[in-house]
Amino acid sequence: MHDHTAKPQTKAEPSTRVFAVLAEFPSGDEMLEAARKVRDAGYTKWDTHSPYPVHGIDEAMGIRRTILPTIVFVCGLTGALTGLALQWWTSSVYYPVIVSGKPMFSLPANIPIIFELTVLFSAFGAVFGMFALNGLPSLYHGIFNSGRFNSRMSTDRFYISIEAADPKFNRDSARKLLESIGGQSVEVVEERAAVEFPPMLRKWGITALLVLGAFALLPPLYTLRARTRTSEVTRMQLIWDMDQQPRFRAQMKNPLFADGRAMRPQVPGTVARGEAFADDHLHRGLVDGRFAATNALPVTESLLQRGRKKFDIYCAQCHGLDGLGQGMISVRAERLQEGTWVPPLSLHDEVVRTREDGHIFNTITNGIRTMPPYGDQIRVEDRWAIVAYVRALQRSQNATLEDVPSDRRGELP
Amino acid sequence: MRHPADISGESRRLDALAPKLMGMAGGVGLLGLIISVALAFMTEDGVRRAYHAYMVNFCYFLSISLGGLFFTLIQHLSRAGWSVVVRRLSEAVGANTLVMLVLFIPILLGMHHLFPWTSAELLQNDPVLQWKQPYLNAPFFLIRCAVYFGVWCGLSYFLLKRSLDQDASRDPKITLSMERMSAPGLIAFAITLTFASFDFLMSRDYHWFSTIFGVYFFAGSFLSFMAILPVILLFLKSNGRLRHAVSAEHYHDIGKLLFAMNVFWAYIAFSQFMLIWYANLPEETGWYHRRITGDWLNLSYALLFGHFIIPFLGLIGRVSKRRLRLLTPWAVWVLAMHWLDLYWLAMPEYWLRVEGAPVGTIPFSLLDLSTFLGIGGIWVAVLALWLRDHSLIPEGDPRLAESLAFENA
Numbered sequence: 001m002h003d004h005t006a007k008p009q010t011k012a013e014p015s016t017r018v019f020a021v022l023a024e025f026p027s028g029d030e031m032l033e034a035a036r037k038v039r040d041a042g043y044t045k046w047d048t049h050s051p052y053p054v055h056g057i058d059e060a061m062g063i064r065r066t067i068l069p070t071i072v073f074v075c076g077l078t079g080a081l082t083g084l085a086l087q088w089w090t091s092s093v094y095y096p097v098i099v100s101g102k103p104m105f106s107l108p109a110n111i112p113i114i115f116e117l118t119v120l121f122s123a124f125g126a127v128f129g130m131f132a133l134n135g136l137p138s139l140y141h142g143i144f145n146s147g148r149f150n151s152r153m154s155t156d157r158f159y160i161s162i163e164a165a166d167p168k169f170n171r172d173s174a175r176k177l178l179e180s181i182g183g184q185s186v187e188v189v190e191e192r193a194a195v196e197f198p199p200m201l202r203k204w205g206i207t208a209l210l211v212l213g214a215f216a217l218l219p220p221l222y223t224l225r226a227r228t229r230t231s232e233v234t235r236m237q238l239i240w241d242m243d244q245q246p247r248f249r250a251q252m253k254n255p256l257f258a259d260g261r262a263m264r265p266q267v268p269g270t271v272a273r274g275e276a277f278a279d280d281h282l283h284r285g286l287v288d289g290r291f292a293a294t295n296a297l298p299v300t301e302s303l304l305q306r307g308r309k310k311f312d313i314y315c316a317q318c319h320g321l322d323g324l325g326q327g328m329i330s331v332r333a334e335r336l337q338e339g340t341w342v343p344p345l346s347l348h349d350e351v352v353r354t355r356e357d358g359h360i361f362n363t364i365t366n367g368i369r370t371m372p373p374y375g376d377q378i379r380v381e382d383r384w385a386i387v388a389y390v391r392a393l394q395r396s397q398n399a400t401l402e403d404v405p406s407d408r409r410g411e412l413p
Numbered sequence: 414m415r416h417p418a419d420i421s422g423e424s425r426r427l428d429a430l431a432p433k434l435m436g437m438a439g440g441v442g443l444l445g446l447i448i449s450v451a452l453a454f455m456t457e458d459g460v461r462r463a464y465h466a467y468m469v470n471f472c473y474f475l476s477i478s479l480g481g482l483f484f485t486l487i488q489h490l491s492r493a494g495w496s497v498v499v500r501r502l503s504e505a506v507g508a509n510t511l512v513m514l515v516l517f518i519p520i521l522l523g524m525h526h527l528f529p530w531t532s533a534e535l536l537q538n539d540p541v542l543q544w545k546q547p548y549l550n551a552p553f554f555l556i557r558c559a560v561y562f563g564v565w566c567g568l569s570y571f572l573l574k575r576s577l578d579q580d581a582s583r584d585p586k587i588t589l590s591m592e593r594m595s596a597p598g599l600i601a602f603a604i605t606l607t608f609a610s611f612d613f614l615m616s617r618d619y620h621w622f623s624t625i626f627g628v629y630f631f632a633g634s635f636l637s638f639m640a641i642l643p644v645i646l647l648f649l650k651s652n653g654r655l656r657h658a659v660s661a662e663h664y665h666d667i668g669k670l671l672f673a674m675n676v677f678w679a680y681i682a683f684s685q686f687m688l689i690w691y692a693n694l695p696e697e698t699g700w701y702h703r704r705i706t707g708d709w710l711n712l713s714y715a716l717l718f719g720h721f722i723i724p725f726l727g728l729i730g731r732v733s734k735r736r737l738r739l740l741t742p743w744a745v746w747v748l749a750m751h752w753l754d755l756y757w758l759a760m761p762e763y764w765l766r767v768e769g770a771p772v773g774t775i776p777f778s779l780l781d782l783s784t785f786l787g788i789g790g791i792w793v794a795v796l797a798l799w800l801r802d803h804s805l806i807p808e809g810d811p812r813l814a815e816s817l818a819f820e821n822a
Contacts, residue, residue, distance in 0.1 A: 055820050069731070100693065108690050111683060 019142035019191040020046075020161040021174040022149060023183025028054045031158035034181040035060040038160060041177055045166035049143070049159040068129050075125025076118045083114035096340055101332055142191040149189075161189070283380060285358030285365070292358035295391075297384045307389025310382045314374055323347035323393045342370045347390055348397045360387045423656040425808075430652055431801040435794045442790025449783040459780070462763070464523035466780040469759045470788045471520060472613055473637075473752055475513045476630065478792075479606055480638025481506025482569045483631075486602060489572075489588075489595040495666055497816035498658045498806045502645055504576050505799040506638060507569035512795040514562045516788055520613075521558075524551065529766055530619045541620055549619055557612060561605045568598045573799065579809035588811055606631055617762040621700040625685045632681045636674035637751045640744040642667050647741045649805065658806055661735045662819050668734025675728065675747060678754075679721040703761040707773020712757055720750040756781070 025031040028050055035048050039062040048057060058065075091097065092104035102109060131137070143149055143161055153159060160183065162174045171188060178186050226235070237243050248254050248262035257264070277283040282296040297303060312321060320326040325344045333341040345352060352360070364383045367373035378386070395403065404412065427434070453463035484503040488496045496503075525531045530549045536542050542549070572591055579587040607627030615626045623629075643664065649655050689697045704713050724747055733739045764770035807813065 073729070100691070102691075108683075108687050111687065 016190040023178035025158040046162040071129040076122035079117040079121025083117035285361035291356040307385035434797040439794035445787030476634035478509040494815035510565040583809040632678040639671040640747040643744040672728040
């Protein structure tokens, strides 16, 4: 054994105190053996240090199994319940909406979020739990006061340190123990009793912090000012690309096109804005500002057939094929008893029968009360076709003898 | 740390156990098959029913064998050290794809019972089938099956044979050659397993399709291998074999994989279910509708709880993975659930397109048991055959020492 093991390497100053007694070992196996003995000697605040994980160290140090798995499990469970509660509350209490005819609270739809939150919470539990159990982040550790430790520990040496905080700690007996179990270069590591800054650093440091802090206030103040006033000056541009994009202006050249013009001529058949929908009757169902009494298109058999087809696609799921209101969605929503559902009006109701054609057209285009609009899904012509078909449906339910051709009245029961 | 000296004294061969096992299992197997044939001809609609039962159990043991093959491939591919002591077992289980090839013959004989798409009459009247006919036709089916079994048997025999060679020669180059084979082997494995699951199970209702089906079958396959491994180990241990080589550290890793694959199965099963449930398209929901009608719903719930939730809770702890006597009961449980899963995959179509069928009832039959014993018995007997004259662990593997000294951190 070297002779310099005898005297401590760190110079003792009046303002220092003992942090630990440190011993070096040339191999992991030797450290492992020694660790068992330190454990058996009854120390509790001590540690081993090695450049890489050493198998069996937990057992040698008498470390109990970590409670991390339990933390992770509890976090995972919390995640699962959070996911469930979140979806239950948002989609069936706070903002209940029927989505694709599923019940508002339906487990299968909720599983993915439950799963994600379970994983997320478990991962948080694992990472932050590990940090907490390890006492991380730690900005200071007394062991780094040993120069020898700093230079060899992460390369090729193994260490055991017995800390002064241990209730059994006694500088001489700890050193004796470590020497007797094969520790080399045993040293007493000292640390400063109190952390203190040099006065210069303290003075300038505080000034610098104050100045920086004041500067940091400028951007928010500037923003605040900008938000409360108007200004003639162009606003500040942080990201130039968004405002100063390369682009072609009128009359410029563009080599991309054969004719070299950046301004493209209009595609044949282009209609100017506003011009396309000039026809009030056709596009808004209005005549002289009131709902039109008649269909905007000539009512023919083919129009009616088209109307039936479109009605069966777009309306029947709520209003029913016959318009009485027993569509699939309606029936199911009523069965689910979700409370937010208003059953559709029967199209044979007196109210609807006396509506103008233009009104029904408007209902399809813009929706009415709880019925959603269909203007952006159904073409104008088809909307009129549906209106015509609705009229035909209504007539079918309120037919009189006169509606039956006279030569076929005999077939009636 | 354990030292090789402790372990050299143990018994690493089946020796007298092999002929005993082969005789008993083989006997049970033959008896099972004979009883199945007898039952098939004695009961009403017995032949068709027998083919269906046979299909379930064929797929069951096929999936375990494929799981073994996959395990071997993946260990080589990742150059795993921990698993060397159990790799001989996975090699032998994988090589059982060879016996599955022989056991495949009855499936071919019963094709018209098992695969309605073989019917010329249906083909004439069903535009969907006409559309799929370029894929779903008997000659192409046979070609595909030849490719599947070619890949499986070729790979698994190669891996077993080379590993046995290494026992004697101790040549580390053999390990390299197996590792090199494993990368393309794994790709071929993935493709063949996926399409085989389409062909054997999914095509039984040829209207239905699910692109994740192959992954589903794979999940069950790897899972069932991870489940049969503890069973085999417990059997060997209680017969005094491999007393020391395989330790709690190895069970722990096997248990982790078992647990992981069980969760993976649930993940895939739910992924398949949720998309179909959400989209609610008629051509996709039919398959599930059959499985939630009548008694089948109970079976579906049995899978949800028995195949996922209960073993999840049972296997999540550390203790149940590190004690073979705790791990094995869970493994047996999972094996039983895997069987139920395959039953659930294959059997509801038994009533499909049958006039006046009691839809919603589960057609349990003695044939399910007799074919299980039949195929299972032969499977075990052949497994013993592979291992008869050899060590139960790859003695010549350069990573054997690492595996013997393996420790979970």
